[in-house]
Amino acid sequence: MADDSDPLKQYRALLEKQKGQLKNAKAYKGQKPSALMRRSRWELKQEFSLAASEMRGLWQGGRMVLSSFIGEAYPPCTRPLSSLVPIPIRDLALETQHRGRVLIVKTFAEPNRMTSIQNAVEDELGDVARLAIYNLLPTVAPDDILPLGAVVAVKEPYYKCTADGGLIVRVDHPSDFVALKPGSNIIPPRLAPDTIELGLSALSIKEDGNTAFKRNEWQLAIEHYSDALEADGLEGNGDLWRTLHRNRAGAHLRLGHYELAIADALAAIIPAEDDASEAAKDVNIKALYRAGRAAYEMGDFLQAKQHFKQALEVDTNHREARAELIRTEKRLAEQENGGYNFPAMAKSATKQHPRLDHASFLKNTEIASAGQRGRGLFATKDLKPGDVVFVEKAFQATHPKDSGDMSVLINVNTDRISMGTPSLRLYSIVDKLLWNPTLAKKYLDLFDGGKFGSSKGDAEVVDGKVAVDTFQVQSIADFNGFSCPRVKSSDKEEGGEKHNDYKTSTGIWLQASYANHSCLQNAAGAFIGDMMVVRALRDLRAGDEILMRYVGPIEPCAGRQKRMRNLYDFECDCALCQAEAKVPGPAVEKRARLRREIDAFLSANPLDDDTVWTVPAAKKAKGRRLLEGVRETYHPEELFRRLPRFDCVTIGLWVGVSALAGRPNDELGRFLSVLRDMGYFVAIQGGNATIDRGSAIIAPSAIHAAMYAGRVLAAMGNQGPASALGALARDLYIAMFGVDEGFEAEFGSAA
Numbered sequence: 221m222a223d224d225s226d227p228l229k230q231y232r233a234l235l236e237k238q239k240g241q242l243k244n245a246k247a248y249k250g251q252k253p254s255a256l257m258r259r260s261r262w263e264l265k266q267e268f269s270l271a272a273s274e275m276r277g278l279w280q281g282g283r284m285v286l287s288s289f290i291g292e293a294y295p296p297c298t299r300p301l302s303s304l305v306p307i308p309i310r311d312l313a314l315e316t317q318h319r320g321r322v323l324i325v326k327t328f329a330e331p332n333r334m335t336s337i338q339n340a341v342e343d344e345l346g347d348v349a350r351l352a353i354y355n356l357l358p359t360v361a362p363d364d365i366l367p368l369g370a371v372v373a374v375k376e377p378y379y380k381c382t383a384d385g386g387l388i389v390r391v392d393h394p395s396d397f398v399a400l401k402p403g404s405n406i407i408p409p410r411l412a413p414d415t416i417e418l419g420l421s422a423l424s425i426k427e428d429g430n431t432a433f434k435r436n437e438w439q440l441a442i443e444h445y446s447d448a449l450e451a452d453g454l455e456g457n458g459d460l461w462r463t464l465h466r467n468r469a470g471a472h473l474r475l476g477h478y479e480l481a482i483a484d485a486l487a488a489i490i491p492a493e494d495d496a497s498e499a500a501k502d503v504n505i506k507a508l509y510r511a512g513r514a515a516y517e518m519g520d521f522l523q524a525k526q527h528f529k530q531a532l533e534v535d536t537n538h539r540e541a542r543a544e545l546i547r548t549e550k551r552l553a554e555q556e557n558g559g560y561n562f563p564a565m566a567k568s569a570t571k572q573h574p575r576l577d578h579a580s581f582l583k584n585t586e587i588a589s590a591g592q593r594g595r596g597l598f599a600t601k602d603l604k605p606g607d608v609v610f611v612e613k614a615f616q617a618t619h620p621k622d623s624g625d626m627s628v629l630i631n632v633n634t635d636r637i638s639m640g641t642p643s644l645r646l647y648s649i650v651d652k653l654l655w656n657p658t659l660a661k662k663y664l665d666l667f668d669g670g671k672f673g674s675s676k677g678d679a680e681v682v683d684g685k686v687a688v689d690t691f692q693v694q695s696i697a698d699f700n701g702f703s704c705p706r707v708k709s710s711d712k713e714e715g716g717e718k719h720n721d722y723k724t725s726t727g728i729w730l731q732a733s734y735a736n737h738s739c740l741q742n743a744a745g746a747f748i749g750d751m752m753v754v755r756a757l758r759d760l761r762a763g764d765e766i767l768m769r770y771v772g773p774i775e776p777c778a779g780r781q782k783r784m785r786n787l788y789d790f791e792c793d794c795a796l797c798q799a800e801a802k803v804p805g806p807a808v809e810k811r812a813r814l815r816r817e818i819d820a821f822l823s824a825n826p827l828d829d830d831t832v833w834t835v836p837a838a839k840k841a842k843g844r845r846l847l848e849g850v851r852e853t854y855h856p857e858e859l860f861r862r863l864p865r866f867d868c869v870t871i872g873l874w875v876g877v878s879a880l881a882g883r884p885n886d887e888l889g890r891f892l893s894v895l896r897d898m899g900y901f902v903a904i905q906g907g908n909a910t911i912d913r914g915s916a917i918i919a920p921s922a923i924h925a926a927m928y929a930g931r932v933l934a935a936m937g938n939q940g941p942a943s944a945l946g947a948l949a950r951d952l953y954i955a956m957f958g959v960d961e962g963f964e965a966e967f968g969s970a971a
């Protein structure tokens with residue numbers, strides 16, 4: 221039975237219920253619902269007015285639990301509305317997508333929002349159904365989409381049984397939903413609105429648009445401007461036509477419809493040969509400014525620069541355009557040279573402003589074939605440990621709200637329950653792709669698990685929107701999404717071990733998504749705001765594949781492989797996994813047992829400033845025995861000669877630290893052993909140290925070990941190697957956390 225206090229258990233029970241329901245529903249596939257299953261108009265009306273009054277309190281500008289179920293995948297409609305054949309509700313078959321058909325219905329109740337925006341609808345024959353639109357941003361209010369009396373078209377409708385035994389026309393792809401204008405000629409007479417305002421002038425509709433604009437009702441403003449553009453008697457390319465485009469560009473820009481904003485803004489430009497007046501110049505600057513801003517927001521800084529420069533050619537003294545040009549040139553410099561001030565960036569990132577105003581620097585990497593791993597990311601130049609490999613601005617980063625709203629995504633296909641921000645991430649990406657074909661193409665090009673073969677990479681614009689397959693969007697997010705800290709990796713509580721699972725931030729970084737996995741990663745990422753900063757962990761030659769870590773090497777090999785299979789559908793064959801696979805069974809079992817013993821020993825015997833000097837000899841001996849025991853399980857020894865032995869690390873550090881009062885050389889050896897077990901092979905000869913990072917793993921233990929070794933060396937008077945180890949520790953810290961802020965506070969000073 222589900223434990224009510226544990227949300228995960230509750231959601232697991234819900235997942236099982238949904239799966240059971242899905243199985244039962246399949247029995248109805250292709251059948252028409254029985255009279256018993258159908259609801260009457262009155263019943264639906266009652267149901268919705270009750271739900272609306274209950275929901276009104278909960279839905280306050282998007283403050284509610286966001287939960288979504290991902291059901292069985294089906295494709296979005298890629299045909300224009302005009303080519304689809306109408307189908308009435310009574311002809312809809314259950315558990316079936318009606319390809320080539322369109323359902324035209326009118327809402328007759330108060331809409332509500334639970335996991336979707338819903339309303340009761342009727343068709344021209346008077347039959348009724350429930351209509352639900354999924355995957356919309358929480359900022360979309362029910363009345364924005366399905367207000368009482370709206371006539372809407374559902375392209376290629378999918379009729380389904382719901383978990384509570386009801387029936388629903390379910391729209392998973394928002395592009396399958398089209399709100400019909402009152403005068404649309406595809407509305408059947410019975411559904412047509414009682415009154416249609418005919419003959420309104422473009423000018424008066426524009427005024428309505430301006431009123432909506434002033435009220436920040438961007439979508440409404442867009443609709444009015446679009447209506448005005450279609451009004452009778454409007455002169456194409458005339459002043460009013462251009463004003464409507466320019467104004468609509470502003471509204472599109474606010475809603476993140478960047479490509480539409482650019483197209484509208486540029487359409488609004490008045491050629492100098494038509495009108496060279498000051499007034500024409502003013503409005504042209506406004507249009508160019510909007511085009512530039514939209515290009516900037518899309519990360520197309522070259523295009524943005526061009527528009528701001530054009531604006532300055534019209535008026536060299538235009539302050540806003542100049543400021544934007546300067547800002548854009550900074551982005552172009554970052555894009556070209558990667559000259560970031562990381563500490564300043566880290567300071568600028570806050571909970572209120574986690575999205576930073578910086579460009580990506582990707583020039584040191586390229587995407588190419590990685591053989592069996594599909595595509596991969598490759599270095600375009602030689603890089604040293606600690607060098608920046610790439611810096612990338614998030615395509616989409618989603619952060620939990622302070623209010624602690626919980627969001628949950630239950631995926632019936634993959635059996636996955638994701639808590640935190642994944643459902644909000646899905647809605648945000650879907651919204652971004654719907655309106656931006658170029659960005660959609662980039663996103664849809666990412667690995668999607670291979671399940672969407674034929675439509676892969678398509679971003680077809682149909683009826684003015686990209687036909688976005690939300691199932692594919694989610695699959696891509698599953699394979700490519702990163703969990704990230706709320707603000708930055710150096711805020712350990714947000715990004716490190718202590719983060720709260722239910723409130724994790726998540727995001728998509730396009731370039732990083734092409735990096736394949738290796739347990740022996742050669743590059744590591746840290747987050748500063750929504751910027752991912754990836755640094756080399758060892759020497760990389762031009763042409764080397766950049767490998768990051770999806771699953772840490774801390775857990776035993778079998779567990780790692782299982783997680784990679786479940787989450788990413790592959791098995792790792794890095795040198796470490798290959799070696800681990802050859803360890804004889806008894807040694808694997810012995811290591812698992814010793815791991816448990818070590819964990820218990822370490823939690824019973826923590827070392828801190830007070831206890832470190834008073835560890836009884838017997839405890840120290842036990843620690844050493846555990847270390848020797850676990851080391852023996854890396855067997856045959858030859859296999860691991862150049863590989864990390866991760867299970868030796870925590871106990872190795874304990875043994876090293878608890879022996880600090882011993883002889884310097886012994887202590888040094890212990891800490892160098894920990895480094896060796898992490899894959900750092902340090903050789904000290906006289907006053908020099910060489911550090912081979914060939915199979916090194918990055919984790920705080922390596923920083924601790926390097927710091928201790930450095931201090932011992934300094935105490936021995938061997939300053940050269942002491943500094944080299946101090947520098948290693950700092951390098952690793954910066955690679956893990958993006959900046960060195962907090963380094964001393966956590967790891968002390970070098971010597």
Ligand SMILES: C[S@@+](CC[C@H](N)C(=O)[O-])C[C@H]1O[C@@H](n2cnc3c(N)ncnc32)[C@H](O)[C@@H]1O
Pocket residue numbers: 592593594595596666667699700733734735736737738788789790791792793
């Ligand atoms: C985030 S994508 C990486 C880019 C991907 N290779 C592509 O072609 O777009 C993750 C997917 O890449 C593949 N992959 C990553 N690392 C791999 C590895 N070490 N061995 C085999 N396949 C790997 C798996 O299919 C995995 O689900």
